[in-house]
Amino acid sequence: MKILLLSPQPFFEVRGTPINVRLMAVSLAELGHQVDILAYPFGEEVSIPNVEVHRVFKIPGLPKAPIGPSLVKIINDALMAPKAAWMLAFGGYDVVHGVEEAGIMAWALAKIFRVPYIFDMDSHMTDQLRYSGFLGNRLILAVAEKLESAAIAKAASVITVCPYLTDIARKYTTPDKVHQVEDIPQSFPHPPEELTPVSLRAELDIPHDAPVILYTGNLEKYQGVDLMLEAAAEVVKSNPDARFVIAGGDAGKVERYRAMARRLGVDQSVVFAGARPLSHMPVFHEMADILLSPRLGGTNTPLKIYTYLATGKPVVATDLPTHTQLLTKEVAVLARPEKVEYAAALVLLLEDKTLREKIGHSGRRFVEENYNPASFRRKMESAYEAVEVTNG
DSSP: OEEEEEEOSOSSOSSHHHHHHHHHHHHHHHTTOEEEEEEOSOSOOOOBTTEEEEEOOOOTTOOOOOSSSOHHHHHHHHHHHHHHHHHHHHHOOSEEEEETTHHHHHHHHHHHHTOOEEEEESSOHHHHHHHHOSOOOHHHHHHHHHHHHHHHHHOSEEEESSHHHHHHHHHHSOGGGEEEOOOOOOOOOOOOTTOOHHHHHHHTTOOTTOOEEEEESOOOGGGOHHHHHHHHHHHHHHOTTOEEEEEOOOHHHHHHHHHHHHHHTOTTTEEEEESOOGGGHHHHHHHOSEEEEOOOSOSSOOHHHHHHHHTTOOEEEESSHHHHTTOOTTTSEEEOSSHHHHHHHHHHHHTOHHHHHHHHHHHHHHHHHHSOHHHHHHHHHHHHHHHHHHHO
């Protein structure tokens, strides 16, 4: 099949949804499909066999869309719709695959061009709008929910990434149309030869014997960075040599949290490494003793969790549905999203190497057995077989 994949984000960019889109494109191409991605006019150029990346028009002076709902995102979506229509009119596509809010766009375009469409729920759009505060008007939220539910109901196939989203999708369509395709550990380019855990410690001014507690990802509020820094202030009381390393985030948010670390008196214990290339991530993981996901909001499982588990290092996550729909106490340490309890979980692991190794090994075995490229490809194939049956 020839597939038009609508991705309303910068592509490629090192964060959840763009990573998932790339993984889907690679898997679909490996299954023999031709994939054209239509994305925002920002992002790193990537080369994928049998995949072409197209971009919407870039308005001079319009900044890159931030994570989450925004006016900039609405403008880019408005630009995406006519270009997607033009591509469908002349591109000979067999199916249109819309990610997140582009699922609604795919619904509208599919009606016009008489092609089947897939609604890809990487998140629940209505929840995002409600929790972000971007749209506070109840009437507008109700309209958004109506549109989303109608688009789900009419889709030939619905792809979800976690049980919470699967349950939502099944409220609006038949269970056989819903396909849960969980993320898998991210693969990384080979690190530069000169970058090693030893050289990275030296670069970040971390003593060779200091335990490293690592967080990777963006610094949006829902990620729980405030909780992490508050917990750090508790941890260093009993483990003053511990270093919290934060890899990711734009310059503005890094400065904001650096100021918070100073206020909490942990600026010497928290290292902000900034945004790093994908090729550096394996070295960060190797350097770490403990990996963190202090997320406070959201309903989908963070993609980083799968990658964390694959490292064989112990994961400390907040005991919330965003994590517990995947993680159990056998494969990770789960702690209430409260600074003292989260810190206590970290101290427990810092002071018990045997437990660190046990949890880390269990997590790696769990993800290797259940969430791997072959299983992801099989699930994607099943989702697209449903489209072929519907179409045919």
